[in-house]
Amino acid sequence: xxxxxxxxxxxxxxxxxxxxxxxxxxxxxxxxxxxxxxxxxxxxxxxxxxxxxxxxxxxxxxxxxxxxxxxxxxxxxxxxxxxxxxxxxxxxxxxxxxxxxxxxxxxxxxxxxxxxxxxxxxxxxxxxxxxxxxxxxxxxxxxxxxxxxxxxxxxxxxxxxxxxxxxxxxxxxxxxxxxxxxxxxxxxxxxxxxxxxxxxxxxxxxxxxxxxxxxxxxxxxxxxxxxxxxxxxxxxxxxxxxxxxxxxxxxxxxxxx
Amino acid sequence: xxxxxxxxxxxxxxxxxxxxxxxxxxxxxxxxxxxxxxxxxxxxxxxxxxxxxxxxxxxxxxxxxxxxxxxxxxxxxxxxxxxxxxxxxxxxxxxxxxxxxxxxxxxxxxxxxxxxxxxxxxxxxxxxxxxxxxxxxxxxxxxxxxxxxxxxxxxxxxxxxxxxxxxxxxxxxxxxxxxxxxxxxxxxxxxxxxxxxxxxxxxxxxxxxxxxxxxxxxxxxxxxxxxxxxxxxxxxxxxxxxxxxxxxxxxxxxxxx
Numbered sequence: 001x002x003x004x005x006x007x008x009x010x011x012x013x014x015x016x017x018x019x020x021x022x023x024x025x026x027x028x029x030x031x032x033x034x035x036x037x038x039x040x041x042x043x044x045x046x047x048x049x050x051x052x053x054x055x056x057x058x059x060x061x062x063x064x065x066x067x068x069x070x071x072x073x074x075x076x077x078x079x080x081x082x083x084x085x086x087x088x089x090x091x092x093x094x095x096x097x098x099x100x101x102x103x104x105x106x107x108x109x110x111x112x113x114x115x116x117x118x119x120x121x122x123x124x125x126x127x128x129x130x131x132x133x134x135x136x137x138x139x140x141x142x143x144x145x146x147x148x149x150x151x152x153x154x155x156x157x158x159x160x161x162x163x164x165x166x167x168x169x170x171x172x173x174x175x176x177x178x179x180x181x182x183x184x185x186x187x188x189x190x191x192x193x194x195x196x197x198x199x200x201x202x203x204x205x206x207x208x209x210x211x212x213x214x215x216x217x218x219x220x221x222x223x224x225x226x227x228x229x230x231x232x233x234x235x236x237x238x239x240x241x242x243x244x245x246x247x248x249x250x251x252x253x254x255x256x257x
Numbered sequence: 258x259x260x261x262x263x264x265x266x267x268x269x270x271x272x273x274x275x276x277x278x279x280x281x282x283x284x285x286x287x288x289x290x291x292x293x294x295x296x297x298x299x300x301x302x303x304x305x306x307x308x309x310x311x312x313x314x315x316x317x318x319x320x321x322x323x324x325x326x327x328x329x330x331x332x333x334x335x336x337x338x339x340x341x342x343x344x345x346x347x348x349x350x351x352x353x354x355x356x357x358x359x360x361x362x363x364x365x366x367x368x369x370x371x372x373x374x375x376x377x378x379x380x381x382x383x384x385x386x387x388x389x390x391x392x393x394x395x396x397x398x399x400x401x402x403x404x405x406x407x408x409x410x411x412x413x414x415x416x417x418x419x420x421x422x423x424x425x426x427x428x429x430x431x432x433x434x435x436x437x438x439x440x441x442x443x444x445x446x447x448x449x450x451x452x453x454x455x456x457x458x459x460x461x462x463x464x465x466x467x468x469x470x471x472x473x474x475x476x477x478x479x480x481x482x483x484x485x486x487x488x489x490x491x492x493x494x495x496x497x498x499x500x501x502x503x504x505x506x507x508x509x510x511x512x513x514x
Contacts, residue, residue, distance in 0.1 A: 004274070004295070006263045017261070023299065024306070036306040038261070042280065045302035049281070049293040068460055069438040072476055095288045104287040126292060129284070181326040181514070186469055203325055203470070203497060211463065212443055212472035217495055219329060227492075235484075238474055240460060257438070 001055035003063065005048040005127075008134045017044050048129055062192075066242035070213060071251055074236045078151055081254050085247050086148065086194055093195040096141055099123060110138060111171030118159040119143045122168050122200075133176060136202040140164045147196040150189040150216060150237070155229030161222050164198050172200055186215040190239050190247070213240050258312035260320065262305040274301050323499040327470060328508055331493045335408055338511045342504050343405065343451055350452040353398055356380060367395060368428035375416040376400045379425050379457075390435060393459040397421045404453035407446040407473060407494070412486030418479050421455050429457055443472040447496050447504070470497050 009017070017040055025037040052059050073082060098104035105123055113119035120140045124130055128137035142160060147153065153161070169180040182203045191197065198218055201207040209215060224231040241248040241257075251257035266274070274297055282294040309316050330339060355361035362380055370376035377397045381387055385394035399417060404410065410418070426437040439460045448454065455475055458464040466472060481488040498505040498514075508514035 002275070004266060004271075006266070009261060009263075014261075017304075018259070032309055032311060034308045034310075036308065038304040038306045039299035040302060040304060041299060042296035042302075045297060045299075045304075047274075047295040047297060047302075049295045051291045051293065052289055053291075054289060067439075069436075070441075070460060071438075095290065098287060105285070108285075126285075126290065129292075129294075179326075181328075182324075184327075184468075184470060203327060206463070206468070210469055211441075211467045212469050212474055213441060213460070215469035217469055219493070219495055223493055236476070236480055238476055 001052040001059050001063075003050040003052075005050075007046060007048050007129060008132050010132050013044055020044065050126065061242070061244060066244050068240045068242050069248065069257060070238055070240050071248075071257055072236050072238050075234055077251070077254070077256055078237075081250050081256065082151075082190075082247065085250050089246075091194055093193050096193065096195045096197075097145075099141060100143060110175050111167060113163055113167055114143070115163075116143050118163050120160065120164050120168075120198075122171055125199075133178060133202060135205045135207070136172075136176060136178060136200070137205070137207060138168075138172060138200040140168050140198040140200065142196040145195065148194040149191050149196065150187050150221070150232050152196070153221065153225060153232050155225050158222065158225055161198075161218060161225070165218050165222065168198070168200060178202065184210060184215075185218040186210065187218065187221060188214050189216060189237055190214075190241075213238055258309040258316055258320070260307040260309075262307075264303060264305050270301055277301065323501055325497050325499050326505065326514060327495055327497050328505075328514055329493050329495050332491055334508070334511070334513055335494075338507050338513065339408075339447075339504065342507050346503075348451055350450050353450065353452045353454075354402075356398060357400055367432050368424060370420055370424055371400070372420075373400050375420050377417070377421050377425075377455075379428055382456075390433060390459060392462045392464070393429075393433060393435060393457070394462070394464060395425075395429060395457040397425050397455040397457065399453040402452065405451040406448050406453065407444050407478070407489050409453070410478065410482060410489050412482050415479065415482055418455075418475060418482070422475050422479065425455070425457060435459065441467060441472075442475040443467065444475065444478060445471050446473060446494055447471075447498075470495055 020041055023039040027035040027037060095104065100121055108123050109121055110124065111122040120142050122138055122140045125137040125139045128135055147157065165185060168185070169183060172178055172183060173180060184201045184203050184207070186199050188199065188209055201210060248257060277298055280296040284292045284294060352361065357378055365380050366378055367381065368379040377399050379395055379397045382394040382396045385392060401417070404414065422442060425442070426440060429435055429440060430437060441458045441460050441464070443456050445456065445466055458467060505514060
């Protein structure tokens, strides 16, 4: 499977782009407005390319466009439908363990708190090429391996979550110069892999998965757990599933979708 | 003024892109995943270029990126900064009253529950031209005029909120054929006008203002209020403000931004 993505313009290369363009084709002119096609040289139009090989059916499904439905998952739904599904799937998180054990991407680590219970590793997300801050995207991966997702979080995890919030923000500010007030810090539910992780994205970046039906602000998660340790154990949670996802079929079989 | 925009990939040129690339540079490899930079030839990486000449100050403002910052508003912030600001502004909501009183848009009403306390009017949002369901967007406006926003909501308002959730969904499904599972139903905080209203958008539509730092799912609001009538009176709420907004200046003056 090959994924191609155009990346944002790099400010320092804009002058080159306007000067070194090989061709400028006029499309339309009206009053003070005119439009052109500009054809830049290869070195100024890099395309981010991701290869997954071998790719499973699940990898492919993730990128195909599909009808999407909301699920309002109660605690009972989680226990009866979602949890058995997660356990039956054995999603591999070997790549996470590789990072935590410095077997991969060790040179990419932006920050680490090595505490086995309340520590984490902060790395740039695959989706960010680190060339510009506009689409800044990092991931904090918890060292502990017994927390799958938001549903598992209780007051016990507050020190870990607060470390991620404080140290993660400090590290991003120090390394990339982006202040905490310009970082969107959140968890996904459902996540795409079941090892606790937290997303750090540039506030100005309309990152995929930052919409209200999937993202939960870390600050809200911390406040909710501080008020009620079992908040995420008890409450109903909304998420979207594509009609062809196996979990959606499980909810249908259970008469809950 | 020159505006440069990268355009979406054209399906029929994808093969060329993968065959004719001049260079493929490996960035990272981990397990089955690897990322590359691909440098395509000029004819496959056209950039849409718009020239406005001469450009006025107003043209520039429209495109200048404004710095945006997150505010974490405590209850005290709301009382000391936000509420006095709202009260000092006298934002006009006459256009809302015109709809509620059938003095405007009466022919556009999709559903009404006329109860003065627990009723509402459902209308298509200005932003939706009703030509296609992809960007479906409706607004439910409460009949009562004493609820400004999410902060004012308590258990007292549960009947109103539940009416909006149930009747609003039924009305959209009946009129437009979109099932409840494909509707994103939420409140904004901060809202753009201070009269209680709820957004209904197509789940597949990446509607502006549907991201986690502004949107609150109605289902979550209802559950939170049912658990704790004063949930939104007490808790901290996050929202984003542009650096040039008057409310942002108020937060700065208060030493809270």
